[in-house]
Amino acid sequence: xxxxxxxxxxxxxxxxxxxxxxxxxxxxxxxxxxxxxxxxxxxxxxxxxxxxxxxxxxxxxxxxxxxxxxxxxxxxxxxxxxxxxxxxxxxxxxxxxxxxxxxxxxxxxxxxxxxxxxxxxxxxxxxxxxxxxxxxxxxxxxxxxxxxxxxxxxxxxxxxxxxxxxxxxxxxxxxxxxxxxxxxxxxxxxxxxxxxxxxxxxxxxxxxxxxxxxxxxxxxxxxxxxxxxxxxxxxxxxxxxxxxxxxxxxxxxxxxxxxxxxxxxxxxxxxxxxxxxxxxxxxxxxxxxxxxxxxxxxxxxxxxxxxxxxxxxxxxxxxxxxxxxxxxxxxxxxxxxxxxxxxxxxxxxxxxxxxxxxxxxxxxxxxxxxxxxxxxxxxx
Amino acid sequence: xxxxxxxxxxxxxxxxxxxxxxxxxxxxxxxxxxxxxxxxxxxxxxxxxxxxxxxxxxxxxxxxxxxxxxxxxxxxxxxxxxxxxxxxxxxxxxxxxxxxxxxxxxxxxxxxxxxxxxxxxxxxxxxxxxxxxxxxxxxxxxxxxxxxxxxxxxxxxxxxxxxxxxxxxxxxxxxxxxxxxxxxxxxxxxxxxxxxxxxxxxxxxxxxxxxxxxxxxxxxxxxxxxxxxxxxxxxxxxxxxxxxxxxxxxxxxxxxxxxxxxxxxxxxxxxxxxxxxxxxxxxxxxxxxxxxxxxxxxxxxxxxxxxxxxxxxxxxxxxxxxxxxxxxxxxxxxxxxxxxxxxxxxxxxxxxxxxxxxxxxxxxxxxxxxxxxxxxxxxx
Numbered sequence: 037x038x039x040x041x042x043x044x045x046x047x048x049x050x051x052x053x054x055x056x057x058x059x060x061x062x063x064x065x066x067x068x069x070x071x072x073x074x075x076x077x078x079x080x081x082x083x084x085x086x087x088x089x090x091x092x093x094x095x096x097x098x099x100x101x102x103x104x105x106x107x108x109x110x111x112x113x114x115x116x117x118x119x120x121x122x123x124x125x126x127x128x129x130x131x132x133x134x135x136x137x138x139x140x141x142x143x144x145x146x147x148x149x150x151x152x153x154x155x156x157x158x159x160x161x162x163x164x165x166x167x168x169x170x171x172x173x174x175x176x177x178x179x180x181x182x183x184x185x186x187x188x189x190x191x192x193x194x195x196x197x198x199x200x201x202x203x204x205x206x207x208x209x210x211x212x213x214x215x216x217x218x219x220x221x222x223x224x225x226x227x228x229x230x231x232x233x234x235x236x237x238x239x240x241x242x243x244x245x246x247x248x249x250x251x252x253x254x255x256x257x258x259x260x261x262x263x264x265x266x267x268x269x270x271x272x273x274x275x276x277x278x279x280x281x282x283x284x285x286x287x288x289x290x291x292x293x294x295x296x297x298x299x300x301x302x303x304x305x306x307x308x309x310x311x312x313x314x315x316x317x318x319x320x321x322x323x324x325x326x327x328x329x330x331x332x333x334x335x336x337x338x339x340x341x342x343x344x345x346x347x348x349x350x351x352x353x354x355x356x357x358x359x360x361x362x363x364x365x366x367x368x369x370x371x372x373x374x375x376x377x378x379x380x381x382x383x384x385x386x387x388x389x390x391x392x393x394x395x396x397x398x399x400x401x402x403x404x405x406x407x408x409x410x411x412x413x414x415x416x
Numbered sequence: 417x418x419x420x421x422x423x424x425x426x427x428x429x430x431x432x433x434x435x436x437x438x439x440x441x442x443x444x445x446x447x448x449x450x451x452x453x454x455x456x457x458x459x460x461x462x463x464x465x466x467x468x469x470x471x472x473x474x475x476x477x478x479x480x481x482x483x484x485x486x487x488x489x490x491x492x493x494x495x496x497x498x499x500x501x502x503x504x505x506x507x508x509x510x511x512x513x514x515x516x517x518x519x520x521x522x523x524x525x526x527x528x529x530x531x532x533x534x535x536x537x538x539x540x541x542x543x544x545x546x547x548x549x550x551x552x553x554x555x556x557x558x559x560x561x562x563x564x565x566x567x568x569x570x571x572x573x574x575x576x577x578x579x580x581x582x583x584x585x586x587x588x589x590x591x592x593x594x595x596x597x598x599x600x601x602x603x604x605x606x607x608x609x610x611x612x613x614x615x616x617x618x619x620x621x622x623x624x625x626x627x628x629x630x631x632x633x634x635x636x637x638x639x640x641x642x643x644x645x646x647x648x649x650x651x652x653x654x655x656x657x658x659x660x661x662x663x664x665x666x667x668x669x670x671x672x673x674x675x676x677x678x679x680x681x682x683x684x685x686x687x688x689x690x691x692x693x694x695x696x697x698x699x700x701x702x703x704x705x706x707x708x709x710x711x712x713x714x715x716x717x718x719x720x721x722x723x724x725x726x727x728x729x730x731x732x733x734x735x736x737x738x739x740x741x742x743x744x745x746x747x748x749x750x751x752x753x754x755x756x757x758x759x760x761x762x763x764x765x766x767x768x769x770x771x772x773x774x775x776x777x778x779x780x781x782x783x784x785x786x787x788x789x790x791x792x793x794x795x796x
Binding site for chain 1: 662664665674
């Protein structure tokens, strides 16, 4: 099997007429990813620059670009002034603003949020609908489907696929194994939506989707945990640059771990002192509404968060914890208390950081976009 | 670059005279690993069977086996009776009993233990010397070096390399970044021993070495944590089949994480209530020697162990915790209490297992052997 990736190898598929023999699918797919990734990160460039950047031959690049133009993913953008002698080179680029992704976030406390994003991650249209009551599994599915229909109708370009982030345990195939609050169990949501829409669909746990956004766009390190704090407390863990999945796709689920050895409040799951009873936005707001001083509640939320997370920081030698959720609650006393508590409780980690995600409340929508870029276009 | 791995591809390097053109180093190394791994796991076989098992061509296998025989790693073992027509085929095998590894375990409470093992993992010679006092960095190094000399002298076959497991934070290059009890800091132990002995040397954290043994020989799952409980409490974490290393090679270090929210004893590190003050064998023995009832001490050790580890089980969705250390202390009340506590404190994990390592007290020595098999022979 000829390898066209190594820069030093000749173009083994090249014929005298300048065309390229059919390459095995996998190799072609790999080379296509190299070209799309280069364009995504480095912007418009000539075919010659693409060849230099990817290490592919010019013949291979020309054939791939031809295919990508035909597929409507890449556009020729006219000639740039030549820097040297000869005629100006035509530059090509991803169709960044003409191609779109529909993203939906099921993790917010009160609404189901959706958006149409272009490939650059800009939100070109937004929509949100009230969230059905807890446990209304059918109602939530109907709400999701109709929101997706509305978003597709509002898209001003070609929608290349749909990404959904939902609370709960989600398999690699997008089956929602369990999402207790919504009431979904073993729901093949990804497959159902794919059949319904005829488009590529990616469904994943909301915190894992946020982790993908943070990795792709947020500059996170190779070893971190993201905590998604809103209605509940979910998480995603990155170990050596890879998202941990766990023995049953449930990695990151720390909302129902008991915190401390001094009791606590009763949790919806029936046990006492779960992390969610201390640190979810719902728990914080309930306590404040009941008259507890906000400072005390937020300080305690931060402290309990880190009592729970400290062993994870030690066991994985994490360099940072990223918080995602409403900044009004999280970014202040809660965050600073969490950071101090963590440094106190884990040896050798007096420099561990607790920071807010820089991606704000759109993190799951941006992650939905990243799922499509990665899954459909191979962009890494 | 021709690919000789795919079974469906022709033998691209084969010439009419039956010899094989020089292959790039990386590919040759890969194919050599395939052959050695097949022999290691499946035992002696003919060159034809090796070709079938590895998917390599017979020409490639013959050339590789020739090289391996020359290198003294593989032996011809005479002919087996043919099952079909034709003359009986010569079978080849790893020189399992003629090749040896020197392993040293620095993690035991009172002694430095070493062994000569053959490639099959059988201990052919054992030695142990008293451990120098805490903080005697030079004395411990001298003890280690002289133990290695003695073990090499006692080997009855060719020693292919040396593996050392030590408490502390150890870099990928075998630099002991910090081993506070011994007093080593930024000690390039692997390189020093390599220069001193002229042999391949692998130095790694003791718990990580134990994890490797458990993965290679102990039948552990893809997502587990091993806790090495002896002098201190160390750990190694496997996520999706890969050993977690962490942001500073300190993954697994949970001995100095604070447990619970109700105080505890002062730790050598200067803080209060670290896991080691509850669950190390040293802490357990000190408390029992002071007259506390053993049942109470062991039950509390198991409970505190799981209070600390529960968030790790949730965050990584682990299916089992493997305990390694003196069975007389660990395997009984401590283990059963740990399992029950873990199931109580992590939602969705009421089937998580806490079990003893099946490899007993030689786990680090067996892991040292596995480091050499993997690192020098590419056996996986």
